[in-house]
Amino acid sequence: METNRRSVLLAGVAATATHAPGAALADGIPTAIEGQIRHDDPACAAAADDFGHIVHQRPKCILQPRSSGDVAAAIRWASRQGLRIAAQGQRHSVYGRAMARDGIVMEMSRLRTIHDLQDDRVVVDAGATWHEILAETLPHGLAPPVITDYLGLSIGGTLIVGGVGSGTQRHGLQSDNVLAMDVATGAGHEITCSAQSHAELFDMVRAGLGQVAVIMRATLKLVPAPRQVRRHLLFYADFASMLRDQRLLAADARFDTVAGAILAAPKGGWSFRLDVARPHAASMAPDEAVLAGLSDDPSRRQATTLSYFDYLNRLSGLEKVLRGNGQWFLPHPWLMTFIGDARVEAVVGDALARLAPTDLGPFGQISLSALPRRSITSPLARLPADDLCYAFNLVRIPATGDAGEIGRLIEDNRALYGRVSDAGGTLYPVSALPMTQDDWRHHFGPAFDRLRAAKRKFDPANLLTPGYAIF
Ligand SMILES: Cc1cc2nc3c(=O)[nH]c(=O)nc-3n(C[C@H](O)[C@H](O)[C@H](O)COP(=O)(O)OP(=O)(O)OC[C@H]3O[C@@H](n4cnc5c(N)ncnc54)[C@H](O)[C@@H]3O)c2cc1C
Incomplete structure (x- = not known):
């Protein structure tokens, strides 16, 4: 059977979880999560692969969220079970960075709605691709100022690495051109952040390698596009x-x-x-x-x-x-x-x-x-x-x-x-x-202490995005 009822699965996951075995149903999460959860072989094998085809780490299960509430609820549940979590966009990482061995993978491509399009901005779910955004904005003569060279990448997957492409020479990274984000932190809190509100969280999510929050929705800047x-x-x-x-x-x-x-x-x-x-x-x-x-x-x-x-x-x-x-x-x-x-x-x-x-x-x-x-x-x-x-x-x-x-x-x-x-x-x-924790410390340089402080604050149990092995 490809897809199992979530309650059956969560009971199965909890039985093999390292913390609080058997607690899943008692925790009430099965009723809070509307999306499907899979733990069949094809789904787990797909989630244990990426465009690199070099690293393979099999999760316990895959959540296919139906709403941002699902994402936050799953994070809170995973926290109680001691399970680590990786969001997956289009799996175009090349070294297992979107994987979670024995943890939970969240298939963000299930959340890809384009919610609101205005002259200067578009509000999109983080699982949408740049291709999908352009299909919506270009007929209106608009586009994000920076577009990756390949369009089949997800908004969330590129905002957490930065996003380099056409337009970078003038406008910076894609993460420099996001106006606001709705995120679920590693503590399971849903927060809307921007340069004006929860600015530290906003700064630590952008190009922050998914260490403090999962992006659920983003407000992207738009500019006039040439024909x-x-x-x-x-x-x-x-x-x-x-x-x-x-x-x-x-x-x-x-x-x-x-x-x-x-x-x-x-x-x-x-x-x-x-x-x-x-x-x-x-x-x-x-x-x-x-x-x-x-x-x-x-x-x-x-x-x-x-x-x-x-x-x-x-x-x-x-x-x-x-x-x-x-x-x-x-x-x-x-x-x-x-x-x-x-x-x-x-x-x-x-x-x-x-x-x-x-x-x-x-x-x-x-x-x-x-x-x-x-x-x-x-x-x-x-x-x-x-x-x-x-x-x-x-x-x-x-x-x-x-x-x-x-x-x-x-x-x-x-x-x-x-x-x-x-x-x-x-x-x-x-x-x-391969990158060791020391390598990552060297990579972030003076910014490392700021990221570590944010990690302690927003993802204190170190659940999110284990594929980078930074913490
Ligand atoms: C063919 C190809 C072309 C590319 N071209 C470019 C390019 O032109 N410019 C450029 O900058 N990069 C480019 N890249 C690199 C690419 O931007 C990154 O690998 C990006 O992270 C992949 O995005 P994805 O949607 O496939 O994410 P995934 O591989 O699914 O995930 C990447 C990382 O993002 C995390 N993540 C995914 N979604 C979310 C979310 N919603 N919230 C929080 N974390 C999340 C994952 O956990 C993982 O750590 C390219 C890669 C490929 C394979």
Whole structure:
């Protein structure tokens, strides 16, 4: 039987729980929770996997909440049972960060309603995806200012890591553009937080790796969206000229989005590309004017005009290819970091000398995109001190699931993260590598004490989001 009655399940869970065995029914939670609870093999196996396909931690059960009240009630119940809890959005973590071994997984994708759309904001359930938000807002000529490169991620899953994408260069992270959140804390309290109300909770949820609360609903800022964008692919002979243009474009901001990629060249070595875009309008400056002074090879330039949605959804073609050839379902040992401008040549140059194309896999790439530090304001987002930083990511898409090879790539991630960190760089914590509690303390640096104090206050029993193993 795929789905069991929750009362039967909760009795089963309580019988194997470490605390207060057999107390579930007496606690009254089965009647308080409206959603379904599953503990069948297919549901538990799915909840024990993610896009990384590297870490597998099986929960005791999966809650499919029907309301935010379910989320808070389940947290209170889990607390009494001593069970840990992980919210799961779209399971696009790559290293088990949305898992809870022997605990409870909350399938937030069950809560995906878009509640209210106004000219400057939209109120959405945290399980909705960015794709779903855009489907609602773009017909009104509106969009959130920052959109991840991949649209199939949940609002909650990206707000707790930050959320980098189109718009970050001007508007920061997605977590910098949330106006308010309804959350359930680890103590089971439902609180609406914003910069004006419960501000400390608001600050510790945004990019806070799910340590203090589960996000149930978010009010996201909206801005006018262009109908179309003009996109250019620019190709470079070497790393130095690509970097020169990244600096130039970051300074003059002539494009809304500038994304750098370093790819294995067909004849060996590396090739360097910038993907730049600006809103398309009848009155816009001609291409030649806007591309003037750049160091790319003009004979290789490619320009297209496409709808804003097609531009934002530009990874869907690659997703289709990878689903078709099976690579979507193989392990993805990605490493995402930030490196400061002062050390970018040294660190990336060294990485390019060490990496072989097989370390990235077919369709894999290194992305390197400049971000002004000042645009990012979420207190728990960790960036280098430099005014200009780069998102420096190894998007590995191996053509193998061989455990030895994947283990080697994870060790390689660890070594590269060490070199990034030694150079003053930081981790974007959506990466596949083991992290000790000391590593996390180092990662958060001066912000660690603030996060720890918030953890003690809002999640005193340390129930939430055990997959990061921070506390
Ligand atoms: C194909 C792909 C493309 C990506 N592109 C980008 C990109 O362009 N920009 C970028 O910044 N990142 C990107 N990422 C990384 C991605 O943003 C993170 O891995 C994100 O956490 C995944 O979101 P999810 O909805 O799949 O969450 P899950 O993997 O389900 O969860 C991620 C984390 O969030 C927690 N969580 C989920 N929902 C909630 C909630 N409602 N409240 C509290 N905690 C919650 C989970 O417990 C877990 O710790 C990409 C990842 C993939 C696989």
